[in-house]
Amino acid sequence: MKIQNVTADSFRKYGKVLEGYDFTALIREMKHTPVPENVIYVASVEELESLDVARELQNKGYGGLPIEIGYCNGHNRKLNAVEYHRNSEINVAVTDLVLLIGHQQDIAPDFTYDTANIEAYLVPAGTGIEVYATTLHYAPCHVNDTGFQCVVVLPRGTNTDLTFQTETDGEDRLQTAKNKWLIAHEDAKIQGAFNGLKGKNISLDEE
Numbered sequence: 001m002k003i004q005n006v007t008a009d010s011f012r013k014y015g016k017v018l019e020g021y022d023f024t025a026l027i028r029e030m031k032h033t034p035v036p037e038n039v040i041y042v043a044s045v046e047e048l049e050s051l052d053v054a055r056e057l058q059n060k061g062y063g064g065l066p067i068e069i070g071y072c073n074g075h076n077r078k079l080n081a082v083e084y085h086r087n088s089e090i091n092v093a094v095t096d097l098v099l100l101i102g103h104q105q106d107i108a109p110d111f112t113y114d115t116a117n118i119e120a121y122l123v124p125a126g127t128g129i130e131v132y133a134t135t136l137h138y139a140p141c142h143v144n145d146t147g148f149q150c151v152v153v154l155p156r157g158t159n160t161d162l163t164f165q166t167e168t169d170g171e172d173r174l175q176t177a178k179n180k181w182l183i184a185h186e187d188a189k190i191q192g193a194f195n196g197l198k199g200k201n202i203s204l205d206e207e
Helices: 009-013 024-030 052-062 170-174
Strands: 003-005 015-017 039-042 067-074 081-084 089-093 097-103 119-123 128-131 148-155 175-177 180-184
Touching: 003 009, 009 015, 024 052, 024 148, 052 067, 052 148, 097 148, 170 175, 170 180
Parallel strands: 003 119
Antiparallel strands: 015 128, 039 067, 067 148, 081 180, 089 128, 089 148, 097 119, 175 180
16 A cells, blocks of 8 residues: 655645744653554543643644644554544654555545545654544554554544444444544454455555
């Protein structure tokens, strides 16, 4: 799979590279977070949310809405699933990482999605990006054997446990957490997920 850079014009349909932020302290604090052999996601981390840049991200990035700042770290080389939210997600790459992304508009009426539509983008270490609400994404892929570390910024409450009943058909069956709609590949065996990804479970190891 061809890996493009988020600085390429082709990324503009998925998101944009952020300018005007100083992520130095955020990246420094992220060095204390674990990098397991699998993938770990933590929605909200007090040490990250107490940094000065958190206020900037809330006010400039989300227009003053309450936010959560957490991380997704680990080792991964496969697509496994795609998810989307009702809002943009901000990511800051602490290490080089690759995002496998697509368009929500390409989801079929039966909520299946052809993985042939997925594209790969390198996010260089130190780069912050906004991933638009209509961009399908999931866990990053590592570039180096030491794994990946990625800051994840979202409106507060996103990806937390559902506290209400959802329907078992239509788009509702994709909702696995608050503000999170997920379509999985059957090979990933994600418990409780709708297995609507069709085609290969894309792997960066299959060049």
